Amino acid sequence: MAQEILEIIAKAEGDQELLDGFLKKAKDLINYDWWGMYILNEETNQYEVRAKSNEAKKIETNIDFLIEDGIIDWVLRNYKPRFISPITDNLHFFIIPIVIAKKTIGFVVFKISSKQAFNKNLHSLSLQATLLGLMFQGTMYRESVWDKVNKLKFLMEIAQKITFSTNVDRLLESIMEVLNNTVRTKYSCISLLDENKKLILKKSSDFKWPIKPTEVCYFVINHAKPIHISDFKQDIRFKNSMEPSNLRNVLSFPLKTQNTILGALTLYNRLGLPDFTKDDFIFLFALSNQAALAIKLISLYDELKKAYKETVLALAEAIEAKDPYTRGHIERVTRYALMLAKAMKFKPSDIETLEFASLLHDIGKIGISEAILKKPGKLTAQEFREIMKHPVIGEQIVKKVSFLKKASIIIRQHHERFDGNGYPDGLKGKKIEKLSRILAIADAFDAMTSERPYKKRLNIEQALEEIKRNKGKQFDPEICEVALKVFG
Ligand SMILES: [Fe+2]
Numbered sequence: 001m002a003q004e005i006l007e008i009i010a011k012a013e014g015d016q017e018l019l020d021g022f023l024k025k026a027k028d029l030i031n032y033d034w035w036g037m038y039i040l041n042e043e044t045n046q047y048e049v050r051a052k053s054n055e056a057k058k059i060e061t062n063i064d065f066l067i068e069d070g071i072i073d074w075v076l077r078n079y080k081p082r083f084i085s086p087i088t089d090n091l092h093f094f095i096i097p098i099v100i101a102k103k104t105i106g107f108v109v110f111k112i113s114s115k116q117a118f119n120k121n122l123h124s125l126s127l128q129a130t131l132l133g134l135m136f137q138g139t140m141y142r143e144s145v146w147d148k149v150n151k152l153k154f155l156m157e158i159a160q161k162i163t164f165s166t167n168v169d170r171l172l173e174s175i176m177e178v179l180n181n182t183v184r185t186k187y188s189c190i191s192l193l194d195e196n197k198k199l200i201l202k203k204s205s206d207f208k209w210p211i212k213p214t215e216v217c218y219f220v221i222n223h224a225k226p227i228h229i230s231d232f233k234q235d236i237r238f239k240n241s242m243e244p245s246n247l248r249n250v251l252s253f254p255l256k257t258q259n260t261i262l263g264a265l266t267l268y269n270r271l272g273l274p275d276f277t278k279d280d281f282i283f284l285f286a287l288s289n290q291a292a293l294a295i296k297l298i299s300l301y302d303e304l305k306k307a308y309k310e311t312v313l314a315l316a317e318a319i320e321a322k323d324p325y326t327r328g329h330i331e332r333v334t335r336y337a338l339m340l341a342k343a344m345k346f347k348p349s350d351i352e353t354l355e356f357a358s359l360l361h362d363i364g365k366i367g368i369s370e371a372i373l374k375k376p377g378k379l380t381a382q383e384f385r386e387i388m389k390h391p392v393i394g395e396q397i398v399k400k401v402s403f404l405k406k407a408s409i410i411i412r413q414h415h416e417r418f419d420g421n422g423y424p425d426g427l428k429g430k431k432i433e434k435l436s437r438i439l440a441i442a443d444a445f446d447a448m449t450s451e452r453p454y455k456k457r458l459n460i461e462q463a464l465e466e467i468k469r470n471k472g473k474q475f476d477p478e479i480c481e482v483a484l485k486v487f488g
């Protein structure tokens, strides 16, 4: 008999062949109607079906019944294959426990049509079942290891996304993406507290009910710790909840940093497994902590940015106070420049640099004498040379502030011309930063369309005509085209 098994293993070309050999032998020996092989998942402590014949529904209902009734357990405890006729004379099973070193790792159930007697050939079938069981257990471990590796990979990816994330919405999107690829559930949601301590649903999948104070999310926030509910319907703490009646299990985590609770991450009804596992818990705990930290950092960063912008605005106003003819100029130039950059689909960080650069583009005028700035008539060549220093002075002032370093270059180049006849460096074409080329058009457009003591204002059509005339000379032709559309 052992010889026979060894031959089967030696000749088998793969897992499928081992399985086919086993089933052929079983068909010959007991002429089964259908069959199923279950292997113990040590993480969930549940038997999971790993192979079976095609009548899926019938098999699962029958095997569930055999498990629930304790019949499987009874067979497993005896470590021996058995014929069983549990209810009527018409329902017969042959059950083979898969036992390795006195440890049951699974079982095979065959549904047969008639009662049979045990014969010694069935021992070799049982050995083959053990072999198959080992094979499936190996696959299961491999899957479990891969599952862990994948989760770790996602966690690292999210850590990276979080580090570079400056936008809460995009961050939450990445988290939902991670969830969909790791711990699959029927419903999931991320909710954040607003200023009034009310939970607002930010991202969700299939989640359609309102978040009321009786819900799990609020419970988690009020208790400031995670919760795992294995049988939701039986949990009296949520008997007034509006959550749907088909909820089985729930896992919810507060999104909290050291001393602030920001919201909750909640998952409902684990898919693919009967309940959430210890691994799910550890993974999601790490994920929610990381998410909370990132949300906090983003909001701190946003506050900081707001404070920066206010400082920059105050500085910008200081220039206008010095040069009263240009009142409103900075605000308008900034608006025009951003309109162009947005139309040209620049990325948010570039748009931000351009915003700072526009607000501060003439800050160098702080270093120019008021007599020249306020002079009503035409400037002399000497006076004009003085004025021409303002882009460099501006750059010198601004570059000392680390978050304005990029903007300082844009400021230096805002009077360069596309044809190379600008100042201070006489840069030509694409040698000039693109953001400076945008700023140059925005600056000129506002200068043309506003009244100055030494010149009359042009209307929009005239200004656009002027831009068209200077296409490829003073201005970048590509940006000219955009300006004609955006300002027209
Ligand atoms: Fe300027």
Ligand SMILES: [Fe+2]
Pocket: 329, 333, 361, 362, 443
């Ligand atoms: Fe200007």
